[in-house]
Amino acid sequence: METFLLTDLSIEKDRTPGWHVVKDAGEVFQMGDGTWVLTSTDAVRFACRHPEIFSSAEAFRTAGVPVPLVPVAIDPPDHTKYRRVLDPLLSPRVVNAMEDRLRAQVRDLVAAFASTGRCDVVTDIAKLYPTQVFVTLFGLPLADRDQLVRWVEICNEHSTHGTADPNPTVVEAAMAMFRYVQHFIDEKRQNPGDDVLSTVLALKGDEAWSNEEVLGLIWLVLVAGLDTVTGAIGFTMLYLARNRDLRRKLVADPGLIPPFIEEVLRIEPPAPTTSRVTTQEVELCGVRIPAGAPVMLCLAAANRDPEKFEHPDDIDTAQKERGHLTFGGGIHRCLGAHLARRELRLVVEEFHKQIPEYEIAPGFEPEVVWPSATLHLRSLPLVFPVPGGAS
């Protein structure tokens, strides 16, 4: 048993030493609070492949949300029913069909500050764009973006600080968000559109979802699917801001953008861990974990496997893709993975078309918010020359 907790790690400025501490504690070990941590690719994969032993539903039982978080908090066999509906709604083909609209949106976000000579990647793109894509996908008004961003921020800040009862501000934000979502569920039942929400609501008979299930799905996307992309956009731009040669290479050869994004996702997973609870005693990598035990799959540590990667802690666009675990795996792998990857590529492409040269504001040291369930930069101010400007 190790005495430390993940929250003890100092990873604000650099995640590498922290994930090494976790990795060095063993493939499977128990933390100071009794939680078991899986840190190797083999251990994490085993847990992903055996949802009957490592239950996601049990891990979400204590999340304190009044609706079922569909589909992450559902185990098989019910899980299959949801994924059959949701997979096609978020497939690469659907994302391809949306690409022009999504590209135009990020182009506009960048254009809003391109002539000012400065921006904050976190507040000006990373926080706005994922929510914009969400409202586009679910057929909600774009004008509601900023309100949603604020509600989600309040709810996520609370979940970060853990077990204490939510304060009135959080309850108020959560209730307002539920009312807002319910309003659109009711409206789209009456007047369906060509969007994900309408498609789910149109299911009939045995396939039909209850109101709670629909609310749960939207809740999950809002609290788990937005700030993770916010985090990934920030990390992507951070590595480019710090490495001029790398970004010039990507601008010269856009074909390198996807492998670069895979590398950023590998070494900076915005959701560094995911939780399960064992349903039975299990032996994993020679360690016996009892039944009913809380388990944390440390995707961040597993992604830095020195046996798989020549340079496990560095971005290497020439490195062959070796199946990182940032999106999890098995039946609960991230539903939004295809969309997230596309958002990241479009941000990189459109940002550099308008602003090819930039640097981090002098004297600023980027830090992630920590402790936190998801990792994202607090701020990433950039400065850049303006075309025709004096600077």
Next chain:
Amino acid sequence: MKRLVIDYQLCSGNGRCFVVAPELFTDDDRGYGHVIGDGSIGDDHLELARRAVIACPEQAIAITDDQGPPGSEDGPS
């Protein structure tokens, strides 16, 4: 002749195979990968096939000799 097979007990629609090796894999409406044709690969595509094998986060892709194991083409559940 070498042949690519996807184990749909393991495949969960990560979709990396048809991104890494579009010459050898295609996608369906749900975003699951499928081998093109009967999955047989010529020597010129062997390296690409190996890249797809290691890129799969589920380790669901294998390169087999001749016919491949029975039942491997059932498709995603």
